[in-house]
Amino acid sequence: MAETLRMVVAVIGNVASVSLYAAPTVTFKRVIRKKSTEEFSCMPYIIALLNCLLFTWYGLPVVSNKWENLPLVTVNGVGILFELSYVLIYIWFSTPKGKVKVAMTAVPVLIVFCVIAIVSAFVFPDHRHRKLLVGSIGLGVSIAMYGSPLVVMKKVIQTKSVEFMPLPLSFCSFLASVLWLTYGLLIRDIFVAVCTSITNI
Numbered sequence: 001m002a003e004t005l006r007m008v009v010a011v012i013g014n015v016a017s018v019s020l021y022a023a024p025t026v027t028f029k030r031v032i033r034k035k036s037t038e039e040f041s042c043m044p045y046i047i048a049l050l051n052c053l054l055f056t057w058y059g060l061p062v063v064s065n066k067w068e069n070l071p072l073v074t075v076n077g078v079g080i081l082f083e084l085s086y087v088l089i090y091i092w093f094s095t096p097k098g099k100v101k102v103a104m105t106a107v108p109v110l111i112v113f114c115v116i117a118i119v120s121a122f123v124f125p126d127h128r129h130r131k132l133l134v135g136s137i138g139l140g141v142s143i144a145m146y147g148s149p150l151v152v153m154k155k156v157i158q159t160k161s162v163e164f165m166p167l168p169l170s171f172c173s174f175l176a177s178v179l180w181l182t183y184g185l186l187i188r189d190i191f192v193a194v195c196t197s198i199t200n201i
Helices: 002-022 025-034 043-059 070-093 096-122 127-147 149-159 167-186 190-200
Strands: none
Touching: 002 070, 002 167, 025 070, 043 070, 043 096, 043 127, 070 096, 096 127, 127 190, 167 190
């Protein structure tokens, strides 16, 4: 019964999170249509990409024990595809100055992830320490990701318009947050409970 409940929550959490990852497609359709990134910031998508990379890595058998965190791998794997697509579209349609700014942020982020992956795989001898390392860093990234929408909030206040912060995105964030918090508590994994719920708020 408990296993079935965990699986149901994980599946619904996956659906809610994929909806969350897909929500910015409206924004990027506008970017493509107007051939301009306008006032949109790429920072939330770069942080989200790092978060997805970290939690995909966290869920793989290299860090976790066997496939105990398979739902993390599936949903964050999809998240990587979405977030990478958004970053690439942003780079394509941004100004030359904007391209440099994004590259100067995205490249170090990818290097940091590679270093974390190498250290966790080859320096730490067991799953417990690997999960502690990757989960702790994931917590920090989740907090940064939670803070990155404040850039958007500033824009909403300045323009007195919610077009930069759509309701479907906020709703999907809340739903995914509650589901992943529940799943993390059910499997007794503090990093899944705290990090993924913070990320999706």
